Amino acid sequence: MNMPAQTNSNQECLTQAKLDEGMGAMNLHESCNVTKADIKTDRVDYAASCSIEGMTTLFEGYATFHGNRLEGKMSSDMNTPLGPMKMNTEYQGERVGDC
Template sequence: MFKRAYIALTCLTICLPVHAETPNLQPGIWAHTTTTTIEGPMSLQPQTSTNQECLTQAQIDKGVNMLEIPQQCIVQQVKVLRDTADFAVDCDIQGIKNHFIGHTNFHGDRMDGEMSSKMDSPMGTMVMKMNFTAKRVGACPAAE
């Protein structure tokens, strides 16, 4: 559940709503490295993951509409400027409430940021923190 929410919310920091500035990002293949920690009744050691994805100008232009935000989630805030993005999203998935907040810095061919989540679970409050860096590593493959 955390991974799916993270992917959607990371995309949210890359994408822009209709009334926002265009972020200082170049379309292409982006390599992401994310470190996640979870604190609470079930604390986990930091976990690092990497992935790559193609970000096209058409995707950037779709903004928030390209996301598959679960119906149980409500976007409370999205502010995208040329060099930064801030967001807040509340989710209620199967009775478990989760509040996400995040910030991203755009630098043209790289970006960095953090996101945190506070989840009220039956075991108690759990806090997830994610720090990420990403860089453009090349052009997207040509469509076949």
């Protein structure tokens, strides 16, 4: 089943102290485990596995950094009661000012 594209916008304050936490800055659910974190100055490649309420989800993606902005893609493979589902996400972010 194909679903129509959806757009969401979010704004949050990321301080240097939070960024210094590395992967801890991602605020992952407690049942998630980071399985890949290849962090470079201009790109991060990552993967995680989560098991929430009996559903297993595998995430894999990347982000590229361009000064005050970033962009990336992520795919999610979910094992749901309705059967396997795949979700593809494209995202972008930009610095909008001080916290």
